[in-house]
Amino acid sequence: METSHLSRRTVVGEEQIRQRVQELGRQITTDYANRSLVLLGVLNGAFIFTADLCRVIDLDLEIDFIRVASYGASMESSGTIRLLKEPGIDLEGKDVLLVEDIVDTGTTMAWLRDHFRGSRARSVRICSLIDKKERRTVDVDVDYIGFALDQGFLVGYGLDCAERYRNLPAIYSLE
Numbered sequence: 001m002e003t004s005h006l007s008r009r010t011v012v013g014e015e016q017i018r019q020r021v022q023e024l025g026r027q028i029t030t031d032y033a034n035r036s037l038v039l040l041g042v043l044n045g046a047f048i049f050t051a052d053l054c055r056v057i058d059l060d061l062e063i064d065f066i067r068v069a070s071y072g073a074s075m076e077s078s079g080t081i082r083l084l085k086e087p088g089i090d091l092e093g094k095d096v097l098l099v100e101d102i103v104d105t106g107t108t109m110a111w112l113r114d115h116f117r118g119s120r121a122r123s124v125r126i127c128s129l130i131d132k133k134e135r136r137t138v139d140v141d142v143d144y145i146g147f148a149l150d151q152g153f154l155v156g157y158g159l160d161c162a163e164r165y166r167n168l169p170a171i172y173s174l175e
Contacts, residue, residue, distance in 0.1 A: 007174070008155070008172035009151075009173045009175055010171075011149060011151050011152075011154060011170075012157075012171040016147075017171070020146050021049070024056075024144050024146060025056030025058070026056070027144065028053075028059075028127070032061075032095055032097075035122075036093065037057075037095050038064065038087070038089055038091060038097070039053070039054055039057075039062070039063045039097050040064055040087055040098050040116070041063070041064075041066070042065075042067075042068060042098065042100045042101070043066065043085070044067075045100070045102065045158045045159055045160065046099050046100050046129070046158060047158060048158040049129045049146070049158055050099045053127070062089050062094075064087040065087075066083060066086065066087055067084040068084060068108055070082075070111075081107065081108055081112075083115065096124045096125070097125050097127055098113065098124065098126045099128075100126065100127070101128070101129050102128060102132060102154065102159060103128045103130070103131050103132065103136075103140065103142050105136060106136045106137060106138035106139065107137065107138045110138045113140060125143040126141070126142045126144070127144035127145075127146075128142045128144070129146040129157070130147050131145045131146075131147070132148075134150050149171075152175065155168060155171070155174055156171045157169065157170060157171050
């Protein structure tokens with residue numbers, strides 16, 4: 001991909017990401033020992049984070065992906081949330097960990113949390129690569145946070161701008 005025209009500043013480097021994902025994996029392994037864990041990655045943004053995270057969690061677990069729509073074609077949430085892809089795994093009696101790339105306003109994650117709590121899952125918690133708490137408009141706690149950031153519009157490591165830049169190996173702020 002041609003990125004030479006992209007003005008960007010590195011916010012979180014590759015090695016920082018790798019180390020933090022390993023730390024999160026160790027914590028999740030400890031917290032969910034002897035439990036039935038299901039990772040639900042939120043597409044499209046969390047696919048890279050989910051893939052890296054699941055490989056450092058030392059548990060027998062199930063993995064699936066969900067797809068949700070709240071933004072449409074713009075960069076601002078429409079306020080209407082729709083689940084476009086349900087998990088194919090029965091969640092009843094299992095511990096669900098929603099894996100997201102970024103939680104900012106909290107609207108989508110609060111909706112997903114409440115939706116899956118209604119699925120008769122044993123528990124529903126949230127793991128996000130990035131937490132932008134200063135943009136929060138809905139009360140939602142992120143249980144596992146990769147990085148608490150507030151620097152600009154972020155891309156890379158799954159994060160996109162109009163579906164571009166997801167494949168960049170680090171996290172950058174577009175300038």
